[in-house]
Amino acid sequence: MEEYTYNPIAKSWSLPLVLPRMPLRPPAPGSALVLAPRKGDLLTIRNGEAIPDAWYGTYRHACLVDTTEHRLVLQIPLLSQDPAFGFPSLVRLNCRVANPAEIVARGIGDVSAALYLPLQRMLRQVSRNYDIGELHLAEDALSESVRVFTGDAAIRLRNITVELVVDSDEVLASGRRYREIERETRLIEMRRERHLRMLRKDGAEGLVAEIMEREGPRAAYDIIAGAEREERGELLAAWNKMVEGSSEERESWEFLQAERALRDRLTGESAAPFGGIRSSRLRGSLAADAERVPSRAPSRVRGLPQTRAEDADE
Template sequence: MTQTYDPIIEVTELRRFRLLEPLRAPALGTALVLEPATGKPLVVRPGDRVPDSRTGHYRRVHLINTANRGLEFTETVASADPAFPFTVTVGFGCQVTDPVAIARDGVRDMTAALAPALGKIVRDVAARYDPLRPSQAEAAITSTLNSAYPTSAVRLTGFTVRVVTDDAAEIMTTSRELRVQEMRRDAMRPIAGGGREEMLAHVMALTHGDPTPLLDREEEARERETRAKLDVLRTLMGSSENLEGFDTSEIRKQALTAFFPGDSPLIGGKRGGIRDRIDRTKPRKSLEDGGVVEGNTPEEPAEPKDNGGERRASRVRGTASAPAKSTED
């Protein structure tokens, strides 16, 4: 939509002598531009006296509208993403301050005369903004226009800018979907990076406090893991015909270590000594502070009897005497 006006209200060719029709001062909101045969044009404003109104050598007179008028124009400009242009509507007030320039240039459509300069400002500013940020583009365009006057012949005031993104409905729908997905990802991120408690809380929130779905999945996972371990062990136990004894033992040991981690005696783990087994049932301090149990101490061997320096008879060495024969024989 375009709103404009013609600033030149009337152009009148003048006769040399105007004794019965003298030139009169203009009404409020207008100005006369007297074009002499030679020399510079003369401007007559409301309340001023017209020099030589009856006999002045003027060729023509221009009646110029100097009131403040509202203008508006609409232009389609590119955004930061050329695929989604902006439709920009600019409204402003316009007042002629130099009637001579308007008369000299023959301006008949004020909006058409101002739109090229104002449109360039709009295009330069709008190209820096994302199509999803039309309000930011509005503020920037308004601020720039209020501080830029494309011509000194008019005074431009009260700029208002309205920026609309073409195909805004499609963009907003897509943006809304992306925003919802982002919110869901943000909500799921603590659960993905957390542990079992976070997952359990999430499941219970979705099932109105019922933890059964998670517990069932955990039970199924444990059953699958157990079956897989048993299948691997069964395969290892049945494939030892083509392997050396050492290789078979090493493979089984590594498999058992992977499936049953820890120092389990089942896979050759270290068995605790008697001290360790006692420690599990009796505090260490009681062992360190306890006295010696005398009943378990072996007795020292008895000293041999003294035979007066004689060597003890020994049948092994042949030094023992034979028993005496009975006299009765």
């Protein structure tokens, strides 16, 4: 059974000069009798040993000391690598009185109090090397550091273990916050996966449809118009560069091929979502029919010559 502390001096009393009717008797098993003589050092009598001069006033004081083994628990706060944080710890150990006379001489009436400071000093030498997040590593190192500690001349120790604990309220609060973060993270991942599936399936048009669902038709129209406006601006800038350099000496086939590709981009379907916003664009079966019929229709870009596809190859 675990205890927080105990008093090893079970009984203490003064002795008269003469003991005619109450002679001193040896102690029971699990205890020791410490006698303070009127002159000289303390005398320890264990179970089964005879007491010298038990009938005479040789001794002035007697103490009955508990020598059985006790299982104790000490609560010792320890500092981490950062002094702003600490490790609350529970130190469990088995202890017993090794020298009853030393217990009486030092006046030890609280075993845990006698062990507290030496153990705390020893453990803090180890705990200060670990951060608060390294709780398990610190716990193993602390238990290892006290594994061979056996106490001192008065008290013997064994089976020392160190457990670093966290306040129960803190555990509940941190666990709740952890679950909330995990839940929010999973929801974000689910939304991201849904958006990725939508973009892989429908591309930019799916994204525009999502914006229209959330913000209305006007927002979707502005996005499509903006994309088409940027595309046409880039194409017209490229056309102007080509026109400016058309006077330079170059291979005729190279210039005609580039001109035809750029003209097709300018006069053909827009790369903007849903083909752009131009009312004259072809859609569905009309666009398919237009691809099969040669056309001499004038260009929709002002200033472009009326050129057939066959002429560009000549």
